[in-house]
Amino acid sequence: MVKKLPELNKGDSGEHVETLQGLLLARSHPEVSMTGKFDDTTETAVKAMQRWGGVDDDGIVGPKTWPVLLRVH
Numbered sequence: 001m002v003k004k005l006p007e008l009n010k011g012d013s014g015e016h017v018e019t020l021q022g023l024l025l026a027r028s029h030p031e032v033s034m035t036g037k038f039d040d041t042t043e044t045a046v047k048a049m050q051r052w053g054g055v056d057d058d059g060i061v062g063p064k065t066w067p068v069l070l071r072v073h
Contacts, residue, residue: 008061012038020061023069024049 006016018036025032029045043059050057053068061069 003063005063005066007063008038010038010040010043010059017042020046020069027069 008017008020013036015036017038018034020038021032021034021036021042024042024045025034027049029048031041032045033041046061046065047057047059049068050059050065053065055064055068
């Protein structure tokens with residue numbers, strides 16, 4: 001399942017970004033708004049989640065970050 005999820009970066013937009021933002025909200029990042037736009041606030045929250053999950057905090061949501069967000073290991 002995780003392998004089929006897209007790589008998301010700052011500047012991206014759409015329903016996958018909105019899903020990402022919903023997951024960040026569920027993981028105690030109330031500063032994130034579900035706009036569907038991968039903005040600075042979303043990137044900052046992604047990097048914090050990456051540090052918490054022990055993966056590189058590059059702000060890119062890919063195959064190493066999705067499992068942290070979904071709690072799938």
